[in-house]
Amino acid sequence: MKAARLHRYDKDMNVELQLEDLPKPQISAPDDVIVRIGAAGLCRTDLHIIEGVWKDIQDPQGTLLPYVLGHENAGWVEEVGSAVRTVKPGDAVICHPLRTCGVCYGCRRGEDMYCEHARFPGLNCDGGFAEYLLTSERALIKLNPNVVPVDVAPLADAGITAYRVAKRAARLLTPGQYAVVLGVGGLGHVALQVLHELCGARTIAIDRSSSARTLAQELGAHHVLDGNDTVVQEVKDLTHGGAHVVIDFVGELGAEQVSWQMLRQGGTHFVVGYGGRIEVPTVHMIINEIAIAGSLVGNYMELVELMELNAEGRVKLHSQKYRLDEINRAIDDFKHGRIVGRGVIVP
Known part of the structure; x- marks a missing residue:
């Protein structure tokens, strides 16, 4: 063969x-x-x-x-x-x-x-x-x-990895809350659809690729951002304080450090992509009571x-x-x- x-x-x-x-x-x-x-x-x-x-x-x-x-x-x-x-x-x-x-x-x-x-x-x-x-x-x-x-x-x-994390996120989200999908590639575009099927949260899709952003719009993302240097503040402005969930499908090249900063108090950062290193001040985790969780296939x-x-x-x-x-x-x-x-x- x-x-x-x-x-x-x-x-x-x-x-x-x-x-x-x-x-x-x-x-x-x-x-x-x-x-x-x-x-x-x-x-x-x-x-x-x-x-x-x-x-x-x-x-x-x-x-x-x-x-x-x-x-x-x-x-x-x-x-x-x-x-x-x-x-x-x-x-x-x-x-x-x-x-x-x-x-x-x-x-x-x-x-x-x-x-x-x-x-x-x-x-x-x-x-x-x-x-x-x-x-x-x-x-x-x-x-x-x-x-x-x-x-x-x-x-x-790719599909079940995206499905598993979106299903976990959906359990935390109620209608009107915000979920960020960081990276609308092979996994992210599936997760975006699953979130829309499993919960009533508003979705924010972030990707530096214009074709990926176009796909996110076609799939019904409520907001689409290009991931520039002001993306954290953009997310906080859109969500009036921060997202309830961020799903990071990149996990490297700085995305892993940006993701947790988008969260509001009590939010959860799901890490799916890998290759980088997450460094969060412990006082920030405690005061904001955020959670960081990995998700495996x-x-x-x-x-x-x-x-x-x-x-x-x-x-x-x-x-x-x-x-x-x-x-x-x-x-x-x-x-x-x-x-x-x-x-x-x-x-």
Whole structure:
């Protein structure tokens, strides 16, 4: 099969994925499933992997390379193990990003991301920038008959990451309150739609990209700002004192320091993007009683819920498609902000 593999990390990203012919994955366990990839989303985490940001976490022994990236995958079931009962060859599916064990405490709680024995295709084993992917029955969700893999693949990670944090934010927000979405890219444009579906808060979308701001307006953001040097004061003026929730999908380049300053007393800053460092004076946290919380991808049921919203046309994915042999052009476009919404790799 054709697959795009990373052979070395490079903090300056002066490296390209290599398109190679590899053996098709094989069934080796009763719950294994081989998926013929219909589409795989391109994620900022893929850029961080190439930069080596994840190296000490995903590859502490330095034995993973070369391997296939791609952790947002959808396609059609190709082959199943002897114990698989819920899917069959030909079924269209989306893959939860993790292969989980189902029996540890994290899995028993329903929090797939807490699985103690998880495998993460695209991070610590071969992923979906290829024609075929090895995963497990437990990771698969069958698609609604009117949904095709190429239209939803990035929802497997970007989508549920945005859904989970927006759902958490919606629990804190009442009609008329304010939620800031910082970064209206592949995740932010999904979160904006989910907030509109789950609560009656007013939304403020912030992005330095004019195309992203246009998308935010099309998606119904109540206010759209360009993220200039006066953005904190602009938010405070619009909200008459500060936002009740700020969701930061950037997490670096100064955005992480701006986000908490937009909050009003009692507000919550959700951190989704990463790479930077948050430094908040403790006296500010106490006097204003603000909270800063991280949010990690999403669990299986959250992906089920998101797929229902998508099937009903209530949360849509905006994407730009590339062939597998265009993977390096896609990465370059993503790195330089030329993709509106999400990049999708189609074998």
